[in-house]
Amino acid sequence: MKKENISDAVIRRLPRYYRQLTDLCSRGVIRISSHSLGQEMNITASQIRQDFSCFGEFGQQGYGYNVEELRSEIGHILGVDNDHHLVMIGVGNLGHALLQGFLFSQTGFTVDAAFDVSPAVIGTTVNGVPIYSLNDLETYIQEHSVDVVVLTIPQSVAQDTANRLMNLGIKGFWNFTNVELSSSDPDVKFENIHFADSLLTLSYRIANR
Amino acid sequence: MKKENISDAVIRRLPRYYRQLTDLCSRGVIRISSHSLGQEMNITASQIRQDFSCFGEFGQQGYGYNVEELRSEIGHILGVDNDHHLVMIGVGNLGHALLQGFLFSQTGFTVDAAFDVSPAVIGTTVNGVPIYSLNDLETYIQEHSVDVVVLTIPQSVAQDTANRLMNLGIKGFWNFTNVELSSSDPDVKFENIHFADSLLTLSYRIANR
């Protein structure tokens, strides 16, 4: 039975399922049961069936799940075939590294442009992505369809820049600044990568085993 | 009452508390109640008191918490004053960006060395951190105390490299490869930064609001 409200915990497991299924595909596995999938992922079979059942009926009794079909269903749920468009704000070391190394296309995103304040990079291209002046942001956003912005800018300007982008109608933020961004509009979504938080939890766990 | 088993959910909130308290400190706030802290962080006062009570009694009835003191207590719990030592494996775009931009010292870590296979970077220094050949890994680890390694290497060599490091006794992995690493030793801790997983959850949420 499809559910109305999907919990955050379920959503966060979806990319892991997708990753595991992609791996199974590449290993040539055709079908898999919730039990075997659970063994590989350290998740109970019950949870797997519960999770999938939030979105539909993808399996077959007595058989299990077709790997390729299930992968494609979960990809669809995650929106990898939605042709999302993205621009990057801030092309410092980290922004540069993402443009060079992160496979945006594998998650269904196209990077159309990047913006920075430094004359040294404005007008150049990184991995095929043109870098414009942050002064041209308003014009650009009004003329293009942008689903998500990546914030790879200094902490100090994070909330201000986010506000500027929200005023332009941006509703998806992939936030790499170590700042908790917020909005009064519940339709605006923030996804944070907090490096420091992550390393601190590791610090805690190596000190408390 | 101090608890024996701290749940993962609590641990993951600690760095956020630490961040918020650092901010309060810098704003000159001296004391705060669980209620006001909760308002600022969008957490119930109950949860805050529950969380803190896992580790001790840091507040005072009728007063609340001393911001600076509480910050220091939580920092101590997280291990920021433990003088953890860290080496980086793989100095590509991302490794480079982290060495240049991430403030390791703010989380109590010292980066002593980095390793790579590329002759172009071996022997050089990035932000004061010497880059050695991956061939010298064994010797180095045996001669130095290393608490955590950062894995910023290609997916394809992730698990093998991790195994090699585990054999050398490394028990803390900050893993930036999009691979689920595992170990049979429960004392080995992995903390993953899965960029793709993060962006996919954002993709899901902008498509389903």
Added chain:
DNA sequence: TAGATTGTTAATCGATTAACAATC
């Protein structure tokens, strides 16, 4: 003292796990 706020116990809520009828 009176008001505020803690730490903790009890109640509620939600998520995970177990069980099982349905059925391929």
Added chain:
DNA sequence: TAGATTGTTAATCGATTAACAATC
């Protein structure tokens, strides 16, 4: 058909929230 495995309902477990006596 018999065995396997699903989707779903019920039971359990754990985490969050509410309530309150203790006390600064």
